[in-house]
Amino acid sequence: MIGRNGIGIGIGIGHNLDGLSMKILLTGGTGYIGSHIAVVFAQMGHSVVLYDNLSNSSASVAGQINAITDEKCVFVRGDIRDTAFLQSTLRSQQIEAVVHLAGLKAVGESVEKPIDYYANNVQGTISLLEAMEAERIKTLVFSSSATVYGQPQYLPIDENHPTSATNPYGRSKLHIEEMLSDVAASDGGWHIACLRYFNPAGAHETARLGERPAGKPNNLMPFIAQVATGERTVLSIFGDDYETPDGTGLRDYIHVMDLAEGHAMALQFLISNAGWHAFNLGTGQAYSVMEMIKSFEKASCQKVAFNVAPRRPGDVAACFANPDKAMLVLGWTASRTLDDMCSSTWHFYQSFDNAAGKAKG
Ligand code: NAD
Ligand code: WQD
Numbered sequence: 001m002i003g004r005n006g007i008g009i010g011i012g013i014g015h016n017l018d019g020l021s022m023k024i025l026l027t028g029g030t031g032y033i034g035s036h037i038a039v040v041f042a043q044m045g046h047s048v049v050l051y052d053n054l055s056n057s058s059a060s061v062a063g064q065i066n067a068i069t070d071e072k073c074v075f076v077r078g079d080i081r082d083t084a085f086l087q088s089t090l091r092s093q094q095i096e097a098v099v100h101l102a103g104l105k106a107v108g109e110s111v112e113k114p115i116d117y118y119a120n121n122v123q124g125t126i127s128l129l130e131a132m133e134a135e136r137i138k139t140l141v142f143s144s145s146a147t148v149y150g151q152p153q154y155l156p157i158d159e160n161h162p163t164s165a166t167n168p169y170g171r172s173k174l175h176i177e178e179m180l181s182d183v184a185a186s187d188g189g190w191h192i193a194c195l196r197y198f199n200p201a202g203a204h205e206t207a208r209l210g211e212r213p214a215g216k217p218n219n220l221m222p223f224i225a226q227v228a229t230g231e232r233t234v235l236s237i238f239g240d241d242y243e244t245p246d247g248t249g250l251r252d253y254i255h256v257m258d259l260a261e262g263h264a265m266a267l268q269f270l271i272s273n274a275g276w277h278a279f280n281l282g283t284g285q286a287y288s289v290m291e292m293i294k295s296f297e298k299a300s301c302q303k304v305a306f307n308v309a310p311r312r313p314g315d316v317a318a319c320f321a322n323p324d325k326a327m328l329v330l331g332w333t334a335s336r337t338l339d340d341m342c343s344s345t346w347h348f349y350q351s352f353d354n355a356a357g358k359a360k361g
Contacts, residue, residue: 028102081124144194146198180194184274242311252283253341293306
């Protein structure tokens, strides 16, 4: 593990998650990250509307969220590019703030299908902004990504690091951030936060929610989990000759529930702060691919078979956050450990009903 100051991840300070109860629409609300945010928000007493076209999720997730929270989250099946329907949903549900997660997120696919990525992510966001403006809703939290930093020029990465993009997915995030900055500059009534996620991982402690990608996983953690369950035979480590302590890539993995709580803190901040704001959501600690394998083996008591493959094009040796701004300004810091990420993922995978395509229970 590489950290900025050598301290472990468990450095959480007390989160003040109390606040006003609001009516919040989550675009992409039945997706991996949106579903965990929905739980956090519903348990805080907010009214949550999940707005999703189900292109990469299932309506059963709304049932799992409601089972966890005993709250009535409303699920609306819709596409963010359908401006009229989105606007009527904002109005009928009396929405006061939006967390915008909906979008396509696979880097490789974005290189093959850039039009889909710009249409879904950029055009979808324009449609959302038009609907929000028409309804005079001007509080927005956007799911951005550390991908907007491009090739790291220094580590750890703070919010002042130059932005750039190396693929259409990353460029769509950057375009959206720039659009949102222009929108906030044009009208002081907007309150916008761009949250730049590092590497989300882990699952809900009930094992009802987690990440179960259809087809071959792009990301490391679900791939490791699928080797541990025996669904896949072997993990290919993409390069062991990087300039890192064990030669494998270093990343800043953040528990999805810490990430979800970061959204709650960002929303609370936006209530009293107008303008455009960017925050890193990461831990500041970095783990190597090899450390991830070892940690998952310990949490699952399973062997994770691996071989060493060539480097993946576009990968960097190391990428991790300076999360100080989120701590100082939002009062947020990640508190869950790598073991929490691995054990919750393992628990979720063991509970997943492959035949039904959803978590059991
Ligand atoms: P996800 O695919 O699980 O969730 C996205 C949801 O958006 C899905 O449920 C999908 O059905 C929905 N969606 C897609 N296009 C839509 C549209 N046009 N209209 C309505 N719904 C639509 O992905 P996730 O991992 O939960 O990511 C959520 C957001 O966070 C994305 O914007 C992603 O780019 C961003 N992000 C994710 C990661 C990561 O590693 N998971 C890292 C950084 C940023
Ligand atoms: C992590 C490490 C790989 C798979 C990507 C997107 C980024 C963001 C998060 C959305 C790297 C290694 C991986 C495998 C491996 N998404 N690896 N074998 O590349 O940091 O970021 O997801 O915004 O935009 O680019 O995450 O999980 O793909 O890889 O060795 O089968 O694991 O080389 O070192 P990454 P990742």
